[in-house]
Amino acid sequence: MMNQTHNNQNPQTSHKQYNRLIKLLLVLLVSVSMAGYWLFNSPSGLQWTFSTINRLSSDAIQLTGIHGTLRNMQIDHIHFANDDLQLSMQNVRVSWNPNALFQKQIQVNQVSIETMHIQVLPATTEPSPAVLPENLTIPFALSIQALTVGAIHRISATNENSDLIISDLALSLDSNGHYHRLHNLNFHTPWGIFSALAKLNGKSPFDLSAQIDLSNADPWGDTQTTITGNLAQMDIQIHATQPAVKRDLKLQLQPFSTDPVTQFHAVLEKLNPATLLSDAPHASLSVFANLTQNESGQLTGRILVENHAATTMNDGGLPFSAISTQALITSEVFKLQDIRARIATDEIISGNLIWHWKEKSASADLLVSKLNPRHIDSRIRAARVSGQIQLEGNTQTQSARVHLKDNSVSLSAAVMRSGERITLEKFNLQHSKSQLTGQGKLDLGNEQSFELSGNLASFNIADFIQAPDSNLNAMIDLSGKLSPQISGILSYTIQKSRLAKFPVTGTGQIAFNGLDQFKGKAELTAGSNHFIAQGNIGESGNAFQLTVNAPSLAQIGFGLAGDLQAHFTLNGDLKSPNFDLQLKSRHLSLPGNQRLSGLVANGRLSNDTMSLKIAIENYAVHDKATLQYLNITADGKISDHTLLAKTRINNEVSVQLKATGGVSEKTPLQSLRWNGQLTELSSVGKIPVHLVAPTTFSISPELISLDQAKLSISEGFMHIDQLQWTPKTWKTRGHLSGIALSPGEHQESKQPLLHLGGHWDFASNAELTGNLQIHREKGDWYLPGEIPQPLGLEIIQLKVAAQHGKITGGFELSSKNIGTANAHLTLPIKQSNNSWSIANEAPLNGEVMAHITRLKWMDATLGDSMNVNGQLQVQATIKGTLNQPDLAGSVSGKELSVLLLEHGINLQQGNLTAHFHQSDLKIDQLVFVTPHEASPDDRLFKDLKLDGASGSLTITGNIGFADNESNLYFKINQLPLTHKTDYWIITSGSGQVRFHKNNLHVNGDLSTDAGLLRQPPEDHPELSEDIVFVNSSSSHTPKNMSLLLDVNLNLGEKFYLRASGLEGRLIGQLQVQNDQRNTLKVNGSIAAQDTTYKAYGQDLTVKHGIVSFQGPLDDPGLNILAVREGLLVEAGVEIMGSVRHPQVKLVSTPDVPDTEKLSWIVLGRKPDAGGLDTSVLLSAAGSILGGQSGGGITEQITRTLGVDEISFKQAGVGSSLSGQIGVVGKRISSRAYLSYERSLATTTMGITKLTYNLTPKITVVTQAGEDSAIDLFYTIQFD
Incomplete structure (x- = not known):
């Protein structure tokens, strides 16, 4: 019974336990679901998650300003730091899908980061060798649809200042765990715009393929990089996409081996060092390298560098024409063996160089053979120098020894660095008796003390450079320290010396502390020119005097000529100095072919009261006058004075400026600053300019600023809203309106002139940003002529924008009488020395499109005798670089017509197809049709049969505009040439016109199908031959151009003449x-x-x-x-x-x-x-x-009879003779002339005349016979 009871209770107990377990699982599931929901969808869940991450990372990750939920979060600041890296990110937003985790996926919808700062700290331990990974698969799928970073800044390990290296980064990728794909990676850098895509197999051997494009790159130009292979061995090919420039790199890498580079091949053309470094010399380099790893793991091969624009260093170039060497590279050593350098065609330098990576030591041994120093610097005298240059050193010691000589010149020098001391052990330059010796040392310790001494003995400057002959004997000693500021003592003595034919003497000792404290005396006499400076300049007090009396600067040479007298005294302290300046020169020539005349300057500052007057009568450069006069005056106090400047530029523009203001005192926090008002600014010339109202501005070494200013310019105005400059930044903003442009200096037209308006806004910091826009407001542009022809402008607009390291420009034109034109151009810019510039190697990217609907507007420029019309379509692309632009495109035309009235040429229905590249225009076909006119005489041409109702002219070939290389072929088929009064001709044939090196060759075979030459009317009015148009513009054939003709002319069977x-x-x-x-x-x-x-x-x-x-x-x-x-x-x-x-x-x-x-x-x-x-x-x-x-x-008959005249003429009015008369005359003397006149149609006796010149103006004429008389004539001439 009990067992039965027990058995009955077990099922109930099990059932209850099962129910309890079910409930527990349900509670757990609900709790987990609620926890997950709370974690991913509540702000508190987000806070708990990141507080846990912060604790687990031991504060290595710090997050502040957390908002949103874990599914969609925003973090104001994230900071990560460890021993090797410090990373900070601002305004981070992340949106992802947690539900994808159930499918073993991480799905990120968007990640955006406003700014990121990265600082890589110095490594404390030697990095271990990289090892090829065994597996790169991940246990889940990953998808990032969009990751963007506004700006990435790099902070150097020893400096807190940051540099912008990447901006506008955008990335998207995905992976199924085994295959990783980078769909898109784009970002901007100071060197160009990068875009990349890649694929990687996560399983060994890690197959890899990638493509990286670099655009708007300066100075390299656009490049494309292709990567194939795997992580164990990859092939990299880099190709520059610039037209007409070959720049290719091919590398084979084994990244995880001891010697990673197994092959390196390079062909780089048209490289200019000046585009990489602003202070570097200019050159056009071609680099060829072919390096391959041998069986011993050594990368070896030949490197050749050729310079296609070799020139001297004083002209800003590189003198060598080629350098070649045999390179050997391993993980232990870098060797350049068999170095050979050529200048022109001569091999000048040979030797070897070696660098040990681990020991960080290097040595070089170079031999110089018959080097002409003039190839290095054209100012140096020619020589043939040979010798040796030895370089060696490591991180502790370095040394350089130079020994060069030729038959008359020798140079020996030795420099040694040991620890913190650099010693110039010796320096000896000698040519015959000329000698320069020196020695010195520099301590690199805290004060950086230095000593330098030099001696000149019988030194002739002309032995070394192009200068006057000299014999200089001098001693120079300089000692001091560089820290905390440069200071020291300079002393010199010049005696028993000569410059050109004039004696030179001088002594001096100057102590200086920084660049604003001097004390001592310096004196120099060269010929009749004397210079002396003495006294002290410092903070405590000033007593300084400078006197220059140089009546003949030509005695000194070096490009100086003329005279100069100057006297300058300074006393007081720097806070309230007093000075007096007097300077004058009748004629002054300076180096660079600069010339001044009539220079007078007088200035005085005493007790804060100043007066300054500067006048120049003329200033010219290369014998071309630039300034006709310049007058500058300043009067008042230092704190309140007036400046006035007047000048005339290029004999065209007169400028006047007036300003009032003062200089504020220097403080520990602020340098000297001039504050004032610009009260007048005017310019009189082709474009008049006038300042409407005074404006304030400020000038200091740290800041130049101008308040709002309004300028009246040629019927309009320009308003400067902002103008500010600092050594690192500048800003400007403004607008303009109503500025009129006239096509001529004194163009008078009742029609409104072209008026322009626009605005600009630019700012320069780490990046140049801004825009400029200029557009037509009203009016039109007129072509010159007796009746100015309007272009019918409707739109004319120029737009310029600067952003992301490049400038983009656009131009638009629309005209009723011309048509439309559009153009745009993009090119990169770079910043150098706090200024923006466009490098010569900057790649261009642009396009031009023009649709010219009418060519009739050209008639005004071609003259009255020529008329043209028709339509043209032009399309062109602009590529290449700034110094070598590549312009290519096509031209098509229809309904073209050319009418030459004077020559009877009437070309119609023209069609043109052509294309061009650079300055070469290739005419594929130019066809004109000319209708035949009725023949002027049907009787002569009644049997004439022509092929059609019109003739044709066909032209093909090319026209070279820049290099004068042209070659045109023409074909004429029954082309009519018709002039109403002179001729009617129909001709056929073909020929060639070639223009080569200023020679014009014309070859052809022409035949006449029919023609008639007629005599023009004799009664048409024409000007006398003695009338000359003194102001007519005559076209002159270039003196150096010759015309070479070889033309066959066949008159045919129907060519008639009537004249x-x-x-x-x-x-x-x-x-x-x-x-x-x-x-x-x-x-x-x-x-x-x-x-x-x-x-x-x-x-x-x-x-x-x-x-x-x-x-x-x-x-x-x-x-x-x-x-x-x-x-x-x-x-x-x-x-x-x-x-x-x-x-x-x-x-x-x-x-x-x-x-x-x-x-x-x-x-x-x-x-x-x-x-x-x-x-x-x-x-x-x-x-x-x-x-x-x-x-x-x-x-x-005249000669036989011995008379001077036998002639026949019509009898004069009033004469007793009539009709045709015969005249026989004989000159008796210089004043007397005897003649006999008789009528040819009658039997009268005739008249005998004696003409006698009493004076050049009074003549007596007596006659006898048919009519006897005596006449007196007085002659008056009208010129």
Whole structure:
């Protein structure tokens, strides 16, 4: 019974225990859920979590300003510190998904950090060698969708100042535990913008692939890095993406081995050291390296550095042309063996260098062979120096020994450093009798004491540099200390010396403490120039005097010339000094080809009252006047004075400035400061400037600031809202409006000028930020001309922005008469010496787009005789660097037209396709169409058949703008050249125009399809030949340019001439050439076919007419025969010889006398037996035969009869003779002239005249015969 009872209770007990366990589990589950919810979703859970982390880390992690929940938190400041690293982060925000933990994932949505400061502390123990890990997998999946850091600052281990090294970092990655992927990593640095992506296998051998891009990098340019392989061995390739520059690096690394670099190959071109360091010399270096690890684990190979812009150091360059060496690198030693350096083509330096890594010691042994010092510095005299340079040392001691010499020059020097002492053991420079010796030492201890002594013995400066001959004997001693400030004593003695031809003497001893306390006396006499300074300058009191009496500075040389007299005295203390200054010079020349004239300066300061006047009549640089005058005055007290300055710049702009203010006293917390008001600032010139109202400004070594200022500028204003400068920062902000721009100095137009407005806002600190905008407000721009042509501007805007270490500029233009243009350009900037600059190697990235809808606006600049029109489309990209920009793009045009009125050229319907790179324009095709005009004479061209209604001109080739290399090909197909009064020609052909080294070559073959030359009207008005336009702009062919022609001209079968009574067809072919002396030569001939000549109302048939060219253009050979046909006697004219020496004679068939020949030509019959035809025939004879050179009939008769004149002319008004008259004259003396005149058409007796010149203005004329008279003439000339 009891057992049964017991058995009955067990099930109940078990049931109760099970229920209790279930309840306990439920309570535990609920508690855990509630705890988890509290932990992830409540601020108290977040606080508890981080307080626990803080305790467990032993305060290594400190968090302040915790907000939010563990799921979405914000922490104002996180600080982490251990023995090796200190890290602080501000304004950290984290958002993640805890629910993903149930799927073994850590899913981070966003992490943002405003700023991060990192300080790596010096290592206290030697770091252990890196070991390749066994496994890089993680037991969970990880996803970070976005991690951003605004700025990362690095703090050096010994300095609390921080440097910004990374900004705008953005990162995203994920991993499934085995494969890790970096999707995106971007950040900005002072060296450029980095972007990267990578993949890594977490299992051995840890396969790796990555790509890193660097853009806007200065000075290297954009680069792309590719990494392949695995962690045990990886290949790295770095490629610069700059056009026309090859910069490639290839490395093979084994990061966890003793010698990690197994291969190193480099090709780096166009490297300029000055872009890396502002004080470095300029060069264009190419570096070639090919290093490979050998079987012993040594990285060895050849390194070559070539300098493509070698120049002397005084010109800011590097003198060597090439350096080569055999490198050997291991974990223990770095060797450069077989070093060879060349200057020009000569090998100058050879030797070896070795560095021991562990011992930190180095040595070098260099041999110098026949070095010309002038290649190092062009001011040094030429020589051929050889010798040895030895360098050696470690962390404790270093030494350098130099021994160089040639036949006449030697240099020996030895410098040793041991511990904290540097000793110049010896220095000896000698040339013949010239000698400079010296020695010294420097203690690097607390006070840094130093001693230096030197001696000059019979020293001739001209033996070493380009200077006047000299013989200097001097002793110099300098001793003192560098800390806490430089102080010491300088003493010198110069005696029995000579500079050029003038004696030099001097003594001096000066004690100094810092740069503002001096005491002693210094004196120097060089020729007739005397300089003396004596007294003391210090805080306790001043008594100093400087006197300069230099009537002939040219005796000193070194670029000095002219005269200078100066006297300066200073007394009192530095807080309230008194001084007096007097300085004058009639002419003063300074080094750098600078010249002053009329320099006068007078200044005085006494009891806080000052007066200063400075005047310069002229200042010029390189013989070009820069300032026409400069006047500066200052009057008043130190604390309250007025400054006035007036000058004229480049003979164009006059500037006047006036300011009032004073100098505040120096305090322990503040240096000297000038505070005042700018009351006047004006500029008169092309753009007038005027200060509207006074403004205050302050100047000190630590701060320059200007309050708000308003300037009136060319009908508008510019308002400076802020201007502030410190040695490390500056700011400026302002706006402008209504500033008018005129296209000329005195352009007068009723239309409104172009007015600009805009604003700017820039700030410079660690980064340059800001923007500038200038835009059109109203008005237009006008092209110059008799009637100024407006461009029809609607939009013109310039935008410049600076941010993230780069400057971005944009330009926009919209014009009714031109079209539209847009351009933008981005380039990096760098900071050097607290100023911003654009490096020459800075990469450019820009684009230009222009759509020119009309070219008609160009007519105003091309002149009245040429008209153009059409549309152009231009697209270009700007790459390369600032000093070598790379400009490339394309040009297309349509509806182009060119009209040359004077030459009868009318090109229409033009289409252009071209592209360009740099200054080379490649014309793929330029085609023009010109419609044919109706022929001027249908009778001549009734059988003419052309291919179409228009002709064409096609041009291809390239035009080089910068290097003058051009090559164009042209093809003409039935192109019409039409002038209403002169010619009508249709021509075809092809040719080439080449421009090379100032030589213009023109080759071609041209033929005429049809043509007509006509004589222009004789009654059109034209200016006399003696009228000269003195102000006309004439185009001059460059003196150094030559024209080389080789053109074949074929007149074809339908080329006609109609001029001066001549009408017919011309055929023939000419070759036009010239030589390098620009002498034009023509070979070939032109023949007349079916030609008639109309003279005296008669038609002469040209039997043959040939003009032959065999050399000079102006003297072709002539073979012409023109005959009047159809008569009993066919008479005519035959012309032989050349143009310069024609031989004209009358011919006839059958042969008859010349008088009868003339009659048959002119009258068509025999001459009248009574002499009635005489006047007509004599006139014809003079017309036909009188123009021969040296052989005319009239000239022959004149010589035969011994008279001075035989001529035929029309009788004058009022004369008793009428019609044509003949005149025979003879000069009896220098004053008397006897002549006989007789009418040719009548039988009158004629008139005999005697003309006698009493004076140059009074003439007596007596005549007898048909009409007897005596006349007195008084001559008045009008010039």
